[in-house]
Amino acid sequence: MDTRLLLGPTMLLSAILFILGVAGVLIRRNAIVVFMCVELMLNAVNLTFIALAQLHGVSGQVMVFFVMTVAAAEAAVGLAIILAIFRHTQSVDLAQINLLKG
């Protein structure tokens, strides 16, 4: 295998970034920061797609294109939801968003 492909290190970097994103989602309370951690996880997956695209064809890069589109749509809708919640509770603290508890 061509050493310039850097497959192993890239996969490791991608796994580390994904785990950092998961940890952020699980430990933070600010809804906006949780949302940014989701973006970090999407970026980590994009890195995997790009790394494998050099070996298995350019379709991986097309997938990254689609992931970015979905991420942009998700950011727009998610931030609108956070704004609506903030208007309702005056807070974006996830511990205080417990409407479903009844």
Place this chain on the structure above:
Amino acid sequence: MVFYVFAAWAIASAVLCITRSNALSSALWLVSTMFALAAIFVILNAQFIAAIQVLVYAGAVMVLFLFVIMLLNLEVVPHDWKRWPGWVIGTGLAGVLGATLVSLRNYTPDRLAREVSTLPGAVNSRLVFPVEDSALVAAQGAVGRVAQPLFQAYLIPFEITSVLLLAAVIGAVVLAKRKL
């Protein structure tokens, strides 16, 4: 070598992004991570995606985040982490997931091809995961090689994403409007 510099940059920025208690500095560290990733994309031969990463992600999406953070004008909480059982469980779960992902390093294309294939006997992984012809790619250029599959093989998904974006625009307006 350059790769490792940017990899260290990305990891350090990501750690700072999830540990800063101020949402604004968190967002700026995430932008820094995305720039490092864009540089890594260039190293990995994806120049067009790297440009899109800077323009769309670090530009548009993160500006949207910064807008909302500044709009809400939240007071900075000194410890914006979950209370004590919460963050320990969270870190533990992330650690378990990390161990799982690291254990996947034993997988090679050959082993994966053997496991996903329904055929009995040995499988050629190059048939299951085709390898790109690099001479063909070099003739097309950085943008052309992404554009060709995007507008041929993936034309229908591409059109569907435009509907998705339209739905997102309408949804965001409906959610953010006080009265319709």
